[in-house]
Amino acid sequence: MHELSVTENLLDITLRHAQNAGATRITNIYLVIGQLSSIVDDSVKFYWDMIAKDTIAQKAILHFKRISIRLTCLDCSHEYEPTGDELSCPKCDGIHVKVLKGEEFYVEAIDIEK
């Protein structure tokens, strides 16, 4: 995935919210990333160190909360988190499913100092 453009967007979002709150420093950034959103944490951290330099986000620690895919079977209502490659319902083998979790890709919160 696009770790550089993702990281640039991340910097814009966090600086904007920090500025609105009158912050002098961002200390922590909390991200929620679903399993279906592909992203490599180390690449984001790598780009972050480069582009956040000389901003109030410079020393912020990035926290990645990973959300596993969670599905519900529309045939038997069983909820499950698939392991391995098989996404079908482990209870009834059904393939009519709905994705409940796993597509998240957002900044949840930041910790700031004033």
Added chain:
Amino acid sequence: MQRRVSVVENILGANDRIALDNRQKLNEAGVFTLNIMASPGAGKTALIERTVQQLIPSLRLAVIDGDIATSLDADRAAAAGAVAIQINTGGECHLDAIMLREALAQLDLTQFDLLIIENVGNLVCPVSFQLGAHKNVLVASIPEGDDKPYKYPGMYRGVDALVINKIDLLPYVTFSMEYFRRGVEILNPNVLTFPLSCRTGVGMHAWVEWLRDCAASK
């Protein structure tokens, strides 16, 4: 003193907002727009060539092609009869809404009924960057193998229509249509599928008629 500030903002929200703006411009001009994505070599350009040949002159067509280098694909679309614009992404492996916005500014949208965007050949990144098209389309091809829906769930889930190209090669490769379709259905039960061969023409009629109906609805 430290405090927590709630953000809850989508990381690619900025791109999505520009995509919505693009969609609005396309709606105002009545131009039905497709974003066609696929692996390199699946047959995006061949599909677009055949589609343009069959829809012109009854529809006015424009093609915007995104590639890292060359104008090869835009040239093919233009030779088929469409007004074609090439975007060279400068190394970026997907198109984004800003690039589309800049390309749209080069067209008089009132002169077209259908706009086909050919995205950069890539099965991973493009689906995360909405452009503002009315329909997202994936071109899968038989030689790529039947396990791709399982390996690229984001892409297979994120499209409205799935073209299965090169069906004329089914007798020559190992491909279980049942296994393939099962993978698609789990993640995208409502997707429209168009099995076809650009080369032999089989299945093209259903695809072209669907596009004709979509363009008429705008």
